[in-house]
Amino acid sequence: MTLPVALSGTDVIGQAKTGTGKTLGFGLPLLERVTVPADVEAGRATPGQLTDAPQALVVVPTRELCTQVTNDLLTAGKVRNVRVLAIYGGRAYEPQVEALKKGVDVIVGTPGRLLDLAGQRKLDLSKVKALVLDEADEMLDLGFLPDVEKIINMLPAKRQTMLFSATMPGAVIGLARRYMSQPTHIRATSPDDEGATVANIAQHVYRAHSMDKPEMVARILQANGRGLAMIFCRTKRTAADIAEQLERRGFASGAVHGDLGQGAREQALRAFRNGKVDVLVCTDVAARGIDVDGVTHVINYQSPEDEKTFLHRVGRTGRAGKKGIAVTLVDWDDIPRWQLINKALGLDFNDPVETYSTSPHLYADMDIPEGTKGVLPRAERTRAGLDAEAVEDLGETGGRGSRGRRPERTERSEERPERTRTPRQRRRTRGGSAVAAEEVATATAGTVAPEAPASEEAPQPRTPRRRRTRTRAGAPAAEAVAAAPVVEAAPETAEAAEPVIETKPRRRTRKAAEPVVEAAPEAEATETKPRRRTRKAAEPIVEAAPEAEATETKPRRRTRKAAEPVVDATPEAEATETKPRRRTRKAAEPVVEATPETAEATETKPRRRTRKAAEPIVEVAERPRRRLAPKAAAAAAAAAAAAAAQSES
Incomplete structure (x- = not known):
């Protein structure tokens, strides 16, 4: 019905069901209208x-339909040697140019790539005599209609326009109406086929x-x-x-959807046409115009969006007069949508029967052998x-297609050169110099390292910062304090000595206590100002006479204070009571009573974020101390030697 009208040069609107030969309905008139060297040789x-x-220009909505129409036109125009070219996205520009x-x-071609090449002045559309819009309703659904109008405006005003679609x-x-001149609307239907779908499709x-x-699909x-x-x-x-899933069950399956690269999509379609794959799982990109011989079953795994999509899906089988089977699986949530489709198409399946993979009527309707399971026998x-x-290298241009090409992405990652720069490693430093691993290991283990000579000005070993824990494990520290030597001085020297050691406050430091020495009965007790956010040990008091009063120490907030040891200058001296402090685990800093010649004590500056060892105590009662560092033992031994030398002189 279309060929006589189209060959005469009249605009045509062709509407027919899927599988009725619309491609050759507009393809043959196109091939006749173009001028080729064979026409010159024949004198036409x-x-x-x-x-x-x-x-001539044919605009199609999908890439798969573009390749299929190109192949059909190449086959039909082989005798006249008509040059046909497919232009669509997802491929490299250079071969097409x-x-x-x-x-x-x-x-x-597809609208996007046609507009792109025309905009780059690589495609000349000024000589086009005939335009065909195939599957125009699909281009409308995909939003291509504005692009199609731009393409039409690039064409000559005097041309033949043909529009073909199933709906x-x-x-x-x-x-x-806007772009066609007095078109002839041809609607082809069979007298005995009044339904929307082809009659020979069950x-x-x-x-x-x-x-x-x-499981149902595997058995069907x-x-x-x-x-x-x-x-x-x-x-x-x-x-x-x-x-x-079907591949794991033993079926030779392939997939065609938008997340795959163009090479993978064409690979699956070629394998399906060649019989290497007998099950093709796809989205609606393959529902338009795909013509493959031998398709006997079409399964709608999910209910389509509307009746037009349903018609195009089902139309992949029962083509060119052959019979086919269409199975639609409707989920409970899709019942309202399916009822609208059923009403629009006039079908008799308003309430589908509930079916499972073990239902007997499924085996009877589909002619499935008894005992069939969901795995294909070997x-x-x-x-x-x-x-x-094989996957053809199309020189894909990126976008959605490149994300789906997982094998090529893996190859690119394997070809990437190995990293040559060594990764950054953090090293512990002390004053700009690296800390020796032995020192760190020793300090971490809690062992006592050998003390360096006093004459050297080398920095003291830095103890790693401990976590704040509330456990009390003071047995090793108590043994170390008990082993420290104690030097007793004469009563006369105790009366003469009146040193007071002052320490500068620093923030966020763990500092030992400031001891106070009382030399005479009239000496007043020294008060220590509380500091915030420091962990400090107790302040020991040295009493020189029996009349000396005990020094009171104010409690500090958020600190744990150790007991204050009492230094007795005479046998009548009373012991001083010390108030405990919270959250400190440090031994007290004792004060060494000096002779009259050495009345002034040296001032010790604490280091920030360090734990300082305690100084030895002169005339202290033997009480257990906690965590006595190596420096404390050496200082105590030096003080004892000085006192012994003085007594001999």
């Missing part, structure tokens, strides 16, 4: 009519649970007489998951599989 055209610019420079007669919504009719609709669907695929099968999913993730695994089909 002059050499001046030959051109390398495109003379080179082919355009060599000369093309018919171009089949014709109102927006497409409006497009036809429809089966089941209400199925989502967790049981993979083992039905008697099953050839190639296409499974349609609503989302890309579901399509990838079902393809992987004896029937005869297909080569998807890996047998």
Whole structure:
């Protein structure tokens, strides 16, 4: 019905069901309208009519449909040697530009890449005699209609325009009225086929649970007489998951969806056409115009969005007069959507029967052998599989397609050179110099390192900072304090000595206590100011006479204070009571009573964030101390030697 009207040069709107031959309905008139060298040889055209610019343009919505229409036109125009070129996204620009420079007669392309090349002035559309919009309703759904209008405005005003689609919504009719001149609307239907779908397609609709669907599909695929099968999913993730599950069950399956690269999508379609893969799991990108011989079963794994999508999905089987089976699995949540589709298409499946993988009517309807399980027996695994089909290097341009090419991404990561720069390592330093590992290990273990000579000005070993714990394990420290030597001085020297050691406060330091020495009965007790956020030991008091009063120490906040030892100058001296402090674990700093010649005591500056060892005590009662450092023992021995030398003199 279309060929006589289209060959005469009249604008045509063609509407027919899927699988009725719309591609050749507009393809043959296009091939006849272009001028090729064969026409010059036959005398039907002059050499001046030959051109390398495109003379016909076919706009399609999807890449898969673009390749299929290109192959059909190449087959039909082989005798006349018509040059046909496919232009679509996901491929490299350079091969397409080179082919355009060599000369093309018919171009089949998607709107995005056509606009891109036309904008770069690589594609000349000024010589186009005929324009075909294939599957115009799909371009409307995908949002390509504004791009299509831009392409139409680039074409000559005098041209033939043909529009073909299985469904014709109102927006497409409006497009036809704007850009077509007195079109002839041809709607092809068979007298005995008044339904929306082809009559030789058997429809089966089941209400199925989502967790049981993979098992149902696996058993339906083992039905008697099953050839190639296409499974349609609503989302890309579901399509990838079902393809992987079927592969684990032993089926030769492939996937086609938007997250795959163009090379992987074409690999799956080629394997499906060549018979290496017999199950193709895809989204709606493969629901339009895909024509593969031998497709006997179409399974709607998820309910389609609308009735148009349902028609195009089901139309992949029962093509060119052959019979097919369409199975639709409707989940409980999709019942309202399916009822709208059922009403729009006039089907008789308003309330699908509840079906599971073990239901007897499923085996009877699908002709599944008894005892069939959800795993394909090894004896029937005869297909080569998807890996047998090579992936063509298309020079993909990135975007969504490049993210899906997982094998190539792995290869790129393996080719990446190894890192040559050594990773950064943190080293502990003290005053700009690295800390020796032996010192750190020794200090961490709690052992006593040998003391350096007093004459050297080398920095003291730094003890690693401890965590604040509330455990009291003071047995090793008590033994170390008990072993420290004690030097007793004469009563006369105790009366003469009156040194007071002052220490500068620093923030966030752990500091020992400041001792006070009382030399005479009239001496007043020295008060120590409390400091904030420091852990300080107790202040020992040295009493020189029996009349001396005990020194009171004010408690400090948030500190644990050790007991204050009492230094007795005479046998009548009373011991001083010391108040404990909270949260400190440090021994007291004792004061060494000097002789009259050495009345002044040296002032010791604490280091920040260090734990300082205690100084030995003169005339102290033997009491256990905690954590006496090596410096304290050496200082005590030096004081004892000085006192012994003085007594001998």
